[in-house]
Amino acid sequence: xxxxxxxxxxxxxxxxxxxxxxxxxxxxxxxxxxxxxxxxxxxxxxxxxxxxxxxxxxxxxxxxxxxxxxxxxxxxxxxxxxxxxxxxxxxxxxxxxxxxxxxxxxxxxxxxxxxxxxxxxxxxxxxxxxxxxxxxxxxxxxxxxxxxxxxxxxxxxxxxxxxxxxxxxxxxxxxxxxxxxxxxxxxxxxxxxxxxxxxxxxxxxxxxxxxxxxxxxxxxxxxxxxxxxxxxxxxxxxxxxxxxxxxxxxxxxxxxxxxxxxxxxxxxxxxxxxxxxxxxxxxxx
Amino acid sequence: xxxxxxxxxxxxxxxxxxxxxxxxxxxxxxxxxxxxxxxxxxxxxxxxxxxxxxxxxxxxxxxxxxxxxxxxxxxxxxxxxxxxxxxxxxxxxxxxxxxxxxxxxxxxxxxxxxxxxxxxxxxxxxxxxxxxxxxxxxxxxxxxxxxxxxxxxxxxxxxxxxxxxxxxxxxxxxxxxxxxxxxxxxxxxxxxxxxxxxxxxxxxxxxxxxxxxxxxxxxxxxxxxxxxxxxxxxxxxxxxxxxxxxxxxxxxxxxxxxxxxxxxxxxxxxxxxxxxxxxxxxxxxxxxxxxxxxxxxxxxxxxxxxxxxxxxxxxxxxxxxxxxxxxxxxxxxxxxxxxxxxxxxxxxxxxxxxx
Numbered sequence: 196x197x198x199x200x201x202x203x204x205x206x207x208x209x210x211x212x213x214x215x216x217x218x219x220x221x222x223x224x225x226x227x228x229x230x231x232x233x234x235x236x237x238x239x240x241x242x243x244x245x246x247x248x249x250x251x252x253x254x255x256x257x258x259x260x261x262x263x264x265x266x267x268x269x270x271x272x273x274x275x276x277x278x279x280x281x282x283x284x285x286x287x288x289x290x291x292x293x294x295x296x297x298x299x300x301x302x303x304x305x306x307x308x309x310x311x312x313x314x315x316x317x318x319x320x321x322x323x324x325x326x327x328x329x330x331x332x333x334x335x336x337x338x339x340x341x342x343x344x345x346x347x348x349x350x351x352x353x354x355x356x357x358x359x360x361x362x363x364x365x366x367x368x369x370x371x372x373x374x375x376x377x378x379x380x381x382x383x384x385x386x387x388x389x390x391x392x393x394x395x396x397x398x399x400x401x402x403x404x405x406x407x408x409x410x411x412x413x414x415x416x417x418x419x420x421x422x423x424x425x426x427x428x429x430x431x432x433x434x435x436x437x438x439x440x441x442x443x444x445x446x447x448x449x450x451x452x453x454x455x456x457x458x459x460x461x462x463x464x465x466x467x468x469x470x471x472x473x474x475x476x477x478x479x480x
Numbered sequence: 481x482x483x484x485x486x487x488x489x490x491x492x493x494x495x496x497x498x499x500x501x502x503x504x505x506x507x508x509x510x511x512x513x514x515x516x517x518x519x520x521x522x523x524x525x526x527x528x529x530x531x532x533x534x535x536x537x538x539x540x541x542x543x544x545x546x547x548x549x550x551x552x553x554x555x556x557x558x559x560x561x562x563x564x565x566x567x568x569x570x571x572x573x574x575x576x577x578x579x580x581x582x583x584x585x586x587x588x589x590x591x592x593x594x595x596x597x598x599x600x601x602x603x604x605x606x607x608x609x610x611x612x613x614x615x616x617x618x619x620x621x622x623x624x625x626x627x628x629x630x631x632x633x634x635x636x637x638x639x640x641x642x643x644x645x646x647x648x649x650x651x652x653x654x655x656x657x658x659x660x661x662x663x664x665x666x667x668x669x670x671x672x673x674x675x676x677x678x679x680x681x682x683x684x685x686x687x688x689x690x691x692x693x694x695x696x697x698x699x700x701x702x703x704x705x706x707x708x709x710x711x712x713x714x715x716x717x718x719x720x721x722x723x724x725x726x727x728x729x730x731x732x733x734x735x736x737x738x739x740x741x742x743x744x745x746x747x748x749x750x751x752x753x754x755x756x757x758x759x760x761x762x763x764x765x766x767x768x769x770x771x772x773x774x775x776x777x778x779x780x781x782x783x784x785x786x787x788x789x790x791x792x793x794x795x796x797x798x799x800x801x802x803x804x805x806x807x808x809x810x811x812x813x814x815x816x817x818x819x820x821x822x823x824x825x826x827x828x829x830x831x832x833x834x835x
Contacts, residue, residue, distance in 0.1 A: 282517035291517070378518040405809065406521065414807020415531070417511040420519040428511065428532035429522050431807055438523045446521075 203470040204305035207477045209271050210395045211368050219270025220309040227267030235261040271370050272312040272330035274394075275299050275341075276360050278375030279319040279326075279349040281421045285376070287405030288466045294401055295374050296345030297468040302372065303337035305470075311370075313337040317344065319351025322359035330369070352422045354379055354387070361390035374399045377450050377461070378422070384450065388457040396458035397477065400450065402465040407443040410436045488784075491552030498547045505539025510799050514809040531802075538798035545792025549785050557781040564612030567673035567769040568630060570703070571603065572661035573644050574680035575619040576652040578712070580645075583754050585712040595710045596645035598755040599679050603641050606762050607634065612775045616664035619644060620657025630664050632775055654678075654736065655686040655694065662697045673771035674703040681710040683718075683732040686739060698743045705740055706765050707749040708758065709733065718749055 212224040226233055235251045238244075238260035251261035277283075277295055285291045299315060306313040312330030315337075317323040326347055328340035354375065364371065371394040377384060388396065403409075410431060417428050429435070451460055462476045490496060516522075579596040581587060588594045593601075607615060617627040617640040628640040658678070665674055686694070698705075709718055716722070718737040728735040740747045748768075750761030 285515060285517040376517050378521075406516065411807035411809065413805075415511055415802055415805045416807050416809045417509055417513050418516045418519050418522055419513040421515050421517055424519050426509070426513065427519050427522065428509070428528055428535065429525065430528040430531050435523065435525055435528075439521070442523055443521065 202301065203474070204308060205301055205470050205477070206305070206474040207273070207370060209368075209370055213269040213271045214367065215269050216267075217270055219268050219311060221269055221271055221311075223267045223269025225267040225269065226264040230265040230268055233264045233266045235263055238262050270309075270311045270332075272314060272367070273302060273306045273370040274314040274316060274330065274364060274372070275302055276357060276371060276373045276391075277315070277317040277326075277344055277347075278354045278357065278373075278377075279317045279323060279347055280351050280354050280375075280378075281319075281349055281423070282376055282378050283349045283401070284421050285403065285406075287403030288409065289403060291376065291401050291403065292347065292349065293345055294464055294466075294468055296341060298372070298374060298399060298464065298473075299341035299344050300338060301468065301470050303341040304334075307332055307334040307337050313341075314369075315340045315344070316357075316360040316363065317347060318354060318356025318360050319349060320353050320355055321351070322356040322363075323347070354383065357387050358390060361387060364391065364394060369394045371396045372399050373397070373458075374401065374464075376401045381449065381453060384453050388454060392457045396454075397480075398450070398454055398458055398461035399473075400447065400461040400463045402463050404466055407440050410439060412436060487556045487558055489554055489556055490548070491554065493551065495547060495551040499544060502540050502544035502547060504543065505536050509535065510539060511535070511802060511806055516809075535799065535802050538795040538802075540795075542792045542795030542799060545788050545790075545795060549788035549792060553784040553788055555782045555784060558779050560777045560779055561774055562612075562777055563772050563774050565770055566610055566612035566614070566773045566775065567675050567704075567771060568614045568616075568665060568773070569610075569675045569677055569769065570616040570618065570630070570661045570664040571641075572618050572620060572657050572676065572678045572680075573599070573603075574652060574657075574678075574682070574710075575621045575625070575644065575646075576680075576682065577621075578652075578681050579710075581712065583710065583713060585714065593755065594645060595681055595712075598758055599708075599710065600641055600645045602755070602759050602762050603644075603679070604638055606766060607637050607641060609766070612773055613769075614773075614775065616661070617641060617644075618657060618661045618664060620653060620660070622651050622653050624653075624657040624660040626660060626664075630666060632777075652680065652682050652684045654680065654684050655690045658694055659690075659697065662694075662701050662703070665701050665703065671771075672773050673769055674701065675706060675765070675769050676703040677706045677708065677765065679708045679710065681712060682715075683736040685728040685732050686736065691739065695743060698745050702745055704769065705743070705745050705747040706761075707737070707740060707747075708761050708765075709749060709751045710758065711751050711753050713753060717751060 209221050213219070213221055214224045216225065222231070235248050238247065241262045241264060243262055246263045248261045248263045252259070255261060275298070277299070283292050283295065303313040310332060312332050314330035315326060315328040317326040326340070326343055328336065331337055371391055373387070373391065373396055375398070377398065377400055412431065412433055414431050415428060416431055417426060419426050447461070447463070454461055459480045462473055580594050582592045582594055588597070612632070614630050614632045615628065615637040616630040617637060619625040619627050627643070628636050631637065661676055711717060716731060716733060718733040720731065720734065722731040724730055737749055740749070750764065752758040752761050
């Protein structure tokens with residue numbers, strides 16, 4: 196299923212120590228068999244003769260027997276929360292929904308490859324049950340669900356259904372990617388992010404250079420809002436383009452500010468999906 | 481100018497039912513629509529709003545112009561009454577055979593011109609100089625002929641006058657000609673100066689019974705009467721008393737003159753023995769007939785389709801310019817296509833596999 200040409204994996208590093216007894220790929224809370232050395236405990240505490248630490252036992256003035264403990268590797272659950280409001284239909288340099296699907300496919304592949312679960316939730320005005328995938332390590336199911344995103348119909352004008360998604364995520368912390376273009380009111384962003392605050396949230400901001408840096412310098416453009424806010428004729432010229440780009444930059448800066456209390460800084464996914472860039476972002480924030 | 485709207489109309493009114501279509505630009509626009517995730521991303525810009533309004537108005541103008549032009553608008557013809565200097569002139573022109581002779585009483589040869597040709601030339605100039613006169617032309621020989629009724633159409637009058645040197649007919653029957661020339665004046669209009677110009681080279685006896693009728697007519701119409709007598713050399717003058725018996729039969733010119741004098745209307749007789757004398761007489765008449773006259777100007781029905789098409793063309797021109805100024809919002813830049821193609825190709829694979 197995951198052919199080599201599928202591209203690089205997304206590497207991630209959960210901010211918390213996942214619990215649980217299942218074996219996974221991340222440093223967990225539990226101590227267990229193989230892995231990184233964690234500490235030594237008394238033999239009576241962990242009567243495992245195979246892991247007696249002779250050097251530590253000899254060093255002990257009370258002649259106790261020390262046993263080495265190792266960190267257990269535990270899996271995490273990753274969730275992609277996809278905003279399916281109508282603005283996701285935008286096609287600039289790239290198909291925005293296609294980008295979201297590419298991201299989901301890469302995440303599904305990367306997560307299932309190392310034994311993590313991949314789940315998918317999509318929402319427009321309401322929670323989209325047809326696209327819901329509870330976290331699973333089943334690689335084919337994860338890939339199928341990710342592929343369905345690319346063909347999903349998006350017609351809603353809000354992303355309120357994501358609140359329901361946040362409710363379904365209750366429980367253990369999860370690694371959550373909130374994929375949207377964040378063309379939401381600031382109050383909505385804050386509400387959804389605060390509902391997800393228990394999880395390790397990475398906002399993935401879908402952008403398109405056609406919408407800011409790639410604007411033509413001159414010309415008439417009739418803009419038609421995908422979410423039904425009407426039409427507007429715009430006469431593009433260098434001064435207006437400058438203002439437009441300043442506005443976009445200010446919007447992203449505002450989004451960054453809104454994310455700070457609840458989540459990692461947003462990752463800007465523009466034009467083409469680059470798993471390595473996302474990896475760098477995840478490992479450095 | 482007449483009423484601002486009353487005089488306008490269209491040839492095919494039912495087409496105007498299509499006029500509400502002109503409001504379509506309020507709903508749709510000619511420019512290519514670019515779907516964008518949020519219109520609010522674009523900063524507010526008064527210039528863009530103004531251009532948008534101009535384009536909408538241009539669209540409305542183009543559609544409305546085309547529909548109105550198809551309906552065929554026109555401004556209805558109307559009669560405009562103005563006051564100028566001039567008179568109603570009824571010309572009574574002798575078409576008897578003798579008019580074809582020269583003033584010397586011969587058939588014209590070489591450079592010579594006949595009496596008819598001379599009077600045609602001079603009367604033609606007379607008509608051309610007077611801007612607001614109305615003319616009627618009546619010819620007579622044995623019977624009177626209505627050539628042109630009282631009109632201010634210069635061309636028609638000039639054409640009528642240029643036809644009077646066609647070869648003349650039989651005799652001279654002044655009485656019936658006078659009757660018809662008087663009837664040309666139509667109903668009396670206040671303050672209109674009227675002139676009856678009789679051009680002849682001879683006279684005839686007027687029957688006493690008809691004389692009474694003519695008197696009554698003259699009393700009713702009260703024109704200024706001018707008699708331009710083209711006298712052939714050697715023929716009796718209107719003032720000459722005949723040697724013998726002084727009867728109308730012996731000296732019809734003299735008796736006609738006497739009859740005219742007895743009518744009680746302003747009367748002058750001009751005796752012309754050559755083209756120059758005729759011209760001089762006409763100049764005198766022209767100087768005498770200088771009174772204010774109300775005249776009617778006919779403004780013809782005027783086709784306004786051109787204006788409607790021009791308005792539509794202007795609107796369309798603006799729209800075409802806007803179309804040419806349209807920017808390709810999404811697909812500009814040399815690398816756009818390759819950048820677009822690459823990620824799609826890469827990420828299409830797992831989806832198609834899964835399907």
